[in-house]
Amino acid sequence: MDPFLIAIALIIVGAVFLIIEAFSPGAFMVIPGTVLVILGVIGVFMPDIVLTLWSPVIALVVAVPVTILTIKAYQRLGEPVPPSTTVTESLVGKTGTVTTATEVGSMRGKVRIGSDTWSATSDEPIEAGAEVVVLSSEGVHVHVRRL
DSSP: OOHHHHHHHHHHHHHHHHHHHHHSTTSOTHHHHHHHHHHHHHHHHOGGGTTSTHHHHHHHHHHHHHHHHHHHHHHHHTOOOOOOOOOGGGGTTOEEEEEEOBBBTBSOEEEEETTEEEEEEESSOBOTTOEEEEEEEETTEEEEEEO
16 A cells, blocks of 8 residues: 555544544543644655654654643643532522422422522412522521512
């Protein structure tokens, strides 16, 4: 087979790997994709090198730094973020909207406060859609009254 065609095939396969990585980050296809593209480009300009012992040597010399850089880049991109927590005491005084009607003495009611939904009770029945204020909280439950 013609070494020039092999070099072109390496570039195409490497480009496919890079496209896969672009659509599925973290698949680590960037490493073989980069190695194949570089080998292909070298093979286009020096076709005789493609079918020699130099190809695996070049691949290894390219793969090691690309692997290290890829790992470092993904570590930087995927730094862990501590989960956000809400201390129930910080809910007192906040306003929200009833999403499921509240009943006296029952925690079946639901109230959306910010982006979170909390189980709720009240001293009087409050229909869904009503605006409420938090009077107290305990665990994942809030006690509310109509605004």
